[in-house]
Amino acid sequence: MKPPLMNGRSDNFQTPKIGFDYLLPYIKKEWKIWECAWGEGELLNHMKNAGFTAFGSDKEYDFLKEPAKECDCIITNPPYSLKDEFIERCYEHGKPFALLMPLTALEGQKRQALFKKNGISLLIPPKRINFKTPSGTGSGSWFMTAWFCWKLPIPNQLTFIEAALRGE
Numbered sequence: 001m002k003p004p005l006m007n008g009r010s011d012n013f014q015t016p017k018i019g020f021d022y023l024l025p026y027i028k029k030e031w032k033i034w035e036c037a038w039g040e041g042e043l044l045n046h047m048k049n050a051g052f053t054a055f056g057s058d059k060e061y062d063f064l065k066e067p068a069k070e071c072d073c074i075i076t077n078p079p080y081s082l083k084d085e086f087i088e089r090c091y092e093h094g095k096p097f098a099l100l101m102p103l104t105a106l107e108g109q110k111r112q113a114l115f116k117k118n119g120i121s122l123l124i125p126p127k128r129i130n131f132k133t134p135s136g137t138g139s140g141s142w143f144m145t146a147w148f149c150w151k152l153p154i155p156n157q158l159t160f161i162e163a164a165l166r167g168e
Helices: 016-019 042-049 081-095 110-117
Strands: 032-035 053-058 072-074 097-102 121-124 144-150 158-160
Touching: 016 042, 032 042, 042 053, 042 072, 072 081, 081 097, 081 110, 081 144
Parallel strands: 032 053, 032 072, 072 097, 121 158
Antiparallel strands: 097 144, 121 144
């Protein structure tokens, strides 16, 4: 199975509502949220529909270059080909963040150095998230993801979401 390509990269994974729902208990309702890689706007729409004040960047890759926006938290499903850059930039902003990324984002010397230096907590879903891709929504994802969180009130460094609590 090959990932869908977008501009030569396999980055077009739009977050379904359940992906955002897993994060809901850990986000303060009064926070202004920056969705800095909004793509087609799926995740941004889920935040707004849940009653959050959220905004997206005009262009998904401007986050790496532009100055920090006025926000309380950064929540995004970053382009996986740029995960190192997004993680580093999030730490630079100093705001709480949650990045939905493959569990393989734990691999790599650069990422591990950033996580060791700054800390990270993972919010791990009970099953794979079925992302929307350019070809539509398939029968399931071929990789496991987690919310990589920093400065959010996640109870443990590894928090496993209970399927029974989510009504699944």
